[in-house]
Amino acid sequence: MTSLERAWRGARNDWRLHLLSVFSVAVAFVCLAASLVVVFNVYGIRQRWQCTGRVSVYLAPKATEEQVRGIESALRQSSSVAEVRRVSSEQAQRELAGDSPDPIVTALPVEAFPASLEVSLSESSGHGIDKLAAQLGALPAVESVETYQSWVERLARVVQGGVTASAILALVIFGSVVSVVSSTIRLALHRRQVEVDVLKLVGATDDYVRRPFVVEGAVQGALGAAVGTVFLALLFSIIRSRCDAAFGALMGCAPVFLPWWIAVGLVIAGAALGAAAAFISLSKSLGS
Amino acid sequence: MQAGENSPAFRPVLRPGRRFDALAGRRPILVFEHVHKAYRADNPVLRGLNLEVARGEFLFVTGPSGAGKSTLLRMLYAAESVDSGKILFLGREVGRLTRESIPYLRRNIGVVFQDVKLVPNWSVLENVALPLEVLGVAQRTVRQRVGQALERVGLGGRGSERAGVLSGGEQQRVAIARAIVGEPAMLLADEPTGNLDPQLAVDILGLFEDIHETGVTVLFATHDRSLMEVRPRRVVVLDDGKALDVPHGLDEAAPVLNGRTQIAQRVA
16 A cells, blocks of 8 residues: 555545644635735736836926927937826816815916926836936926836835735744644544554554655645635635726736746645645654 | 474565575574563563573463563564663664664564554455555555465455454454564564453464464463463463573473472573
């Protein structure tokens, strides 16, 4: 009888115990996968904002029509610029007042809203935004240039924080998985003590005794991770079907689930953790 | 009886990675030299026990409860350590075996217990096949040898039955089949008839004798005097932590057992 067959027989006899363990591991992996989904999406938004940049070129009040046309023309000829839109002071006030019914905004004089050129950069512009902003800022007709890089930097900090939080969460979850699986395996070992005693009596090596339990631990970890990830995917698809438009409007892109390689990585991590937990707990138990 | 001394099947392997120890056949199978064992310092179980067992012998080990019969057997298959002294199995000192070597020692020793130690929810076949599976024997050979072992203990054709539903006597037969299926050099029986009625006990003893006829050394621990009277064999009486050797059955040792005043022979 191979280790797999022995593991299958053991799991079949103690299926309730194993089911409980798989469920506990699944709950832990739902938390981990959820945090990864959040981090992955925030990272995606940051990447998108960073790559498809937008620049507001605020014109000086004394800028002449000729200077503004010159800047506009030069921008349109640049390969990194996708679109240029000229916004007058009146237009800026209307746009802001349209979005905000605040009477204070509508009462402000039109001079409070500087005219601007709204520049949309192409996706290939990459890290050339800073250079372009510096060149535009040096022109006498330009008062200031807003590249919105501070938002990207803030998002980068959010992503960094999310990664750190996920790493800590992963450690906690890995610890809980090890604890759950090793407790389950110890209990399974206790329930199959006669089998283990007989195996050792007839000359089985520790490795031979340990192998089916390690297989059981690995399967528990892998199944728990798989169930947790699939459950989260279902939950995600339900939420997305209801809130996709709202997310799109808010973030500028639709939320996505974890890529397949991360999902597979979670299952592999679950299996490895389960096997390691079983191995460690059995090393103590078989040694005694 | 020194049966099976030249048996080609005698191929003891005592260390990992070795095929078998060729010198082993020329040594006494078992030697105890000044073996001490105590679970409590003030109450030693064995005090300088000396004993030598030749290959192919049948030996009763007897003595009152707590005399150390089970301890003696457990030390043989390295389930207990020796406090001092030596136990040599085929010339190798059991106490000095590494943790990795102990399974190889146990593959040469079959053990039968009073409480049978079968896995109750497994079939008879699965229980008996275990020693062969540990050895990595091919499935077809396993089935064949398990069938033969079950025939020898009178349970031919019962392989598919669940071990837990068999009677006490049948379970003990399954345990014996499991102990002999790997063709061990030595068979240890720790009160195997303790839970059986007298007739069944004699039947089980008969089984051990049949196995012994094939050349297997048998150490049969029992406190059942009637069994030793039925079959006069060499008896080792554990008394006061030492072995009193009675080579030809209990009748010869009656004075020893009654009053402890005479010692038939103290094994050097």
